[in-house]
Amino acid sequence: MKILIFGLGYVGCTAAACITKQGHHVVGIDVAQDKVDIINAGQSPIEEPGLGDLIKAARDEGLLEARTSIGDALDDADVAIVCVGTPSAADGAHDMRYIISVTNDIARALDDDRAKVLTIAYRSTMRPGTMEDLVGPVIEGALSYSAKSNVELVYNPEFLRESSAIQDYFEPPKIVIGTHDGGPSQNMDALHDGIDAPIFHVKYREAEITKFVDNTWHAVKVGFANEIGRICQKQNIDPRTVHDIFKSDTKLNLSAYYTRPGGPFGGSCLPKDVRALQYMSSDLGANTPMIDMLMRSNDAHKHFQADRVKALLPEGGKILLAGLAFKADTDDLRESPNVDLARKLLEAGYELAIFDPAIAAEKLVGQNLGYAYSNLPSLRQLLISKDDVQNGKFDLVIKANRTFDQLDLADTQVIDLDSMD
Numbered sequence: 380m381k382i383l384i385f386g387l388g389y390v391g392c393t394a395a396a397c398i399t400k401q402g403h404h405v406v407g408i409d410v411a412q413d414k415v416d417i418i419n420a421g422q423s424p425i426e427e428p429g430l431g432d433l434i435k436a437a438r439d440e441g442l443l444e445a446r447t448s449i450g451d452a453l454d455d456a457d458v459a460i461v462c463v464g465t466p467s468a469a470d471g472a473h474d475m476r477y478i479i480s481v482t483n484d485i486a487r488a489l490d491d492d493r494a495k496v497l498t499i500a501y502r503s504t505m506r507p508g509t510m511e512d513l514v515g516p517v518i519e520g521a522l523s524y525s526a527k528s529n530v531e532l533v534y535n536p537e538f539l540r541e542s543s544a545i546q547d548y549f550e551p552p553k554i555v556i557g558t559h560d561g562g563p564s565q566n567m568d569a570l571h572d573g574i575d576a577p578i579f580h581v582k583y584r585e586a587e588i589t590k591f592v593d594n595t596w597h598a599v600k601v602g603f604a605n606e607i608g609r610i611c612q613k614q615n616i617d618p619r620t621v622h623d624i625f626k627s628d629t630k631l632n633l634s635a636y637y638t639r640p641g642g643p644f645g646g647s648c649l650p651k652d653v654r655a656l657q658y659m660s661s662d663l664g665a666n667t668p669m670i671d672m673l674m675r676s677n678d679a680h681k682h683f684q685a686d687r688v689k690a691l692l693p694e695g696g697k698i699l700l701a702g703l704a705f706k707a708d709t710d711d712l713r714e715s716p717n718v719d720l721a722r723k724l725l726e727a728g729y730e731l732a733i734f735d736p737a738i739a740a741e742k743l744v745g746q747n748l749g750y751a752y753s754n755l756p757s758l759r760q761l762l763i764s765k766d767d768v769q770n771g772k773f774d775l776v777i778k779a780n781r782t783f784d785q786l787d788l789a790d791t792q793v794i795d796l797d798s799m800d
């Protein structure tokens with residue numbers, strides 16, 4: 380295939396060299412004449428292990444050329460990949476001037492009489508909606524009705540780390556291909572042929588948000604590790620040893636187990652231990668703003684979940700809460716988000732019933748008893764049996780945990796709090 384790459388920085392240069400290694404012909408386009416001259420001389424304009432050798436080999440084989448303008452290069456191209464920068468603007472948003480500029484350049488260079496499909500793939504990090512609200516209108520506005528079927532827009536984020544970019548290109552953690560309908564792209568599938576990685580065919584917005592999620596998660600990990608490190612050093616604890624213990628747990632600590640969007644955290648462990656760590660940090664003067672915000676973030680999610688329920692039903696509606704305990708098949712109500720939700724719904728004027736067969740109000744003891752009745756003094760009256768549920772009529776059922784699975788509630792509106800779908 381013939382591939383055009385717009386922007387010859389770290390992402391664009393790496394993509395250009397790696398794609399030529401796959402046997403494709405690449406034309407790199409950049410406004411900087413010095414970058415173009417360096418590449419055409421068979422050298423790399425950036426420092427990245429192994430990149431210079433790939434560029435030299437590609438030039439020797441006639442598979443790579445660089446230029447400062449498009450000219451007629453789009454006419455017989457199969458794929459155009461946009462890799463221009465989206466740096467921070469003064470207000471913190473992405474500066475989109477380079478995206479706008481290159482999109483306009485591409486639109487002006489498009490030929491209405493194309494003989495084959497051109498896939499225009501964006502790899503620059505852009506906020507969700509950019510493909511639909513900015514890129515799409517510009518490109519489509521440049522084409523006649525009949526020519527639109529020959530141009531395909533794709534969002535295809537990259538996952539390259541500097542100093543290991545070439546290895547990351549050929550061994551990525553995933554391949555994400557965003558199209559207008561979430562369907563596959565023949566040209567993009569061909570471009571990634573031979574690369575072994577999970578492939579996600581999704582719509583534009585799911586693809587666009589991917590880099591934000593990934594990079595913010597990486598930032599969270601770094602910030603969290605450094606805050607824990609500060610707490611450790613304040614107490615003469617070896618942070619590396621603590622980290623070795625932490626990362627050894629790939630069942631819970633380093634896994635997808637707690638990263639699925641759903642319900643708030645709660646129970647007898649997480650809230651109290653987070654608060655205790657916050658106090659410890661404050662007492663030591665370790666200054667850990669990320670850890671200090673955890674409880675506020677969790678409270679915000681509790682409010683969010685309550686608002687989700689309220690949006691589905693007017694005040695005064697009849698609600699069944701399926702699951703009150705922190706986890707199904709237990710009677711542990713301590714700091715259960717479901718208790719907090721029940722209280723909020725009662726305060727908002729809803730008629731509430733609760734089904735949780737593991738809970739017997741008269742058997743609650745100790746902290747469990749105190750937490751339950753300080754938040755839900757009418758708990759004994761709120762709890763109903765399975766027979767009462769099956770014979771009752773509810774406007775809305777809340778699936779708070781697996782307790783819901785014991786019920787048969789056909790034709791009843793259900794909201795699953797453990798899912799953000």
